[in-house]
Amino acid sequence: MLTKRIIPCLDIKDGRTVKGTNFVNLRDAGDPVELGAIYAEQGADELVFLDITATVDNRKTLIDLVRNVARHVNIPFTVGGGISSIEDVSALLNAGADKVSINSSAVRRPELIDELALNFGSQCIIVAIDTRFVEGEHIVHTHGGRKPTELRTIAWAKEVEDRGAGEILLTSMDTDGTKAGFANELTSIISANSSIPIIASGGAGTMEHFYDVFTEGKADAGLAASIFHFKEIDIIDLKTYLKEKGVAIRL
Amino acid sequence: MKTVIIKYNAGNVQSVMYALDRIGVNYLWTDDETEIRSADRVIFPGVGEASTAMSYLREKGLDKVIPSLTQPVLGTCVGMQLMCRHSEENDTTCMGIFDIDVKRFQSSEYKVPHVGWNNIYNFKNGLTEGLNENSFMYFVHSYYAELSPYTVATCDYVQPFSAMLQKDNFYAAQFHTEISGKEGQRIIENFLKV
Numbered sequence: 001m002l003t004k005r006i007i008p009c010l011d012i013k014d015g016r017t018v019k020g021t022n023f024v025n026l027r028d029a030g031d032p033v034e035l036g037a038i039y040a041e042q043g044a045d046e047l048v049f050l051d052i053t054a055t056v057d058n059r060k061t062l063i064d065l066v067r068n069v070a071r072h073v074n075i076p077f078t079v080g081g082g083i084s085s086i087e088d089v090s091a092l093l094n095a096g097a098d099k100v101s102i103n104s105s106a107v108r109r110p111e112l113i114d115e116l117a118l119n120f121g122s123q124c125i126i127v128a129i130d131t132r133f134v135e136g137e138h139i140v141h142t143h144g145g146r147k148p149t150e151l152r153t154i155a156w157a158k159e160v161e162d163r164g165a166g167e168i169l170l171t172s173m174d175t176d177g178t179k180a181g182f183a184n185e186l187t188s189i190i191s192a193n194s195s196i197p198i199i200a201s202g203g204a205g206t207m208e209h210f211y212d213v214f215t216e217g218k219a220d221a222g223l224a225a226s227i228f229h230f231k232e233i234d235i236i237d238l239k240t241y242l243k244e245k246g247v248a249i250r251l
Numbered sequence: 252m253k254t255v256i257i258k259y260n261a262g263n264v265q266s267v268m269y270a271l272d273r274i275g276v277n278y279l280w281t282d283d284e285t286e287i288r289s290a291d292r293v294i295f296p297g298v299g300e301a302s303t304a305m306s307y308l309r310e311k312g313l314d315k316v317i318p319s320l321t322q323p324v325l326g327t328c329v330g331m332q333l334m335c336r337h338s339e340e341n342d343t344t345c346m347g348i349f350d351i352d353v354k355r356f357q358s359s360e361y362k363v364p365h366v367g368w369n370n371i372y373n374f375k376n377g378l379t380e381g382l383n384e385n386s387f388m389y390f391v392h393s394y395y396a397e398l399s400p401y402t403v404a405t406c407d408y409v410q411p412f413s414a415m416l417q418k419d420n421f422y423a424a425q426f427h428t429e430i431s432g433k434e435g436q437r438i439i440e441n442f443l444k445v
Contacts, residue, residue, distance in 0.1 A: 250387040
């Protein structure tokens with residue numbers, strides 16, 4: 001049976017993980033390669049590396065990092081942050097990334113999704129959507145959720161699928177950082193409307209939140225950052241819990 | 252031992268190369284017939300669309316070279332599909348090493364593509380030696396090879412389909428061995444030992 005995926009997200013700045021981590025057995029808490037390998041060992045189903053710096057110098061650092069991760073990690077991983085052209089994607093895939101995630105650049109120029117899907121195949125193109133509930137409507141935001149756009153989230157999710165996105169990474173700015181649970185209602189609407197997988201993000205605080213997002217939210221994957229980095233939730237414990245509750249999980 | 256990865260217009264062979272690096276195997280990435288024929292092991296990877304891949308193989312004459320190889324050959328993902336007779340993806344005539352067809356998943360209930368980790372079972376050859384039945388592998392595909400006498404591992408999505416095929420020296424896996432954790436790596440290692 002196809003299993004639900006648990007995906008730790010690592011924020012990268014200048015080639016290092018930021019926000020810190022709580023791994024006692026890490027020699028260097030900032031090393032994304034080592035952290036990624038530990039997560040893979042613990043049973044993470046995929047990894048997402050989000051580059052939060054996007055200058056030219058840092059792109060080179062990022063490419064070196066991707067190469068290094070690909071050498072050491074034997075599960076699929078996605079790279080996101082500041083990707084806006086075929087050249088960017090080509091460089092990352094050639095360095096060994098399995099998928100890329102685009103966000104603001106797709107909002108700015110939606111045709112980019114079509115071009116990337118045509119050049120590289122839908123399977124490696126994730127469109128990230130940051131959404132916030134504003135005056136009764138779900139609105140797409142960019143710039144880390146700070147800047148509202150004209151786009152309605154549900155319609156945009158359908159459009160990115162039609163243009164060839166292979167997966168959607170849906171982050172609710174309303175729940176992100178709250179640790180009060182994922183945006184299950186919106187996630188379930190978008191999941192029911194699409195034939196591509198939905199990765200839910202934002203709001204994970206307990207193991208039950210993952211159960212809820214897979215059942216009520218109908219998500220195909222759940223993504224989280226700090227709860228894994230600070231060991232508030234252990235990946236093996238989480239996956240064992242979900243399996244015992246009857247969720248299809250790889251253990 | 253000489254291992255060759257067949258070079259064609261399939262995307263992202265880098266993870267296959269890194270997987271071989273992790274095992275500690277040297278390889279050559281080439282479309283040269285002499286190099287391919289003289290290899291001890293041939294890996295035929297694949298990410299992409301079937302008809303584009305087949306026209307490239309025809310252009311290079313590789314559509315004749317690959318089926319005539321006598322050493323162990325391992326095709327993965329689209330590589331496996333191209334080793335079948337025909338693919339519904341843009342109505343493509345493939346190499347016909349396995350005389351079975353590749354069809355598109357049809358379902359209103361299941362999402363297509365099939366993306367993520369799924370269990371494989373009913374093992375019938377040496378490539379899965381050391382693996383537990385129902386080991387999980389990473390899949391990304393919209394088309395599948397039907398069950399057949401060549402099926403040596405099965406997976407269920409919409410319906411049971413061929414996760415792995417074998418006929419004589421030709422081996423194939425629908426999933427991505429190179430990013431399927433330790434279990435995927437074990438399959439590559441087993442292939443290098445057959």
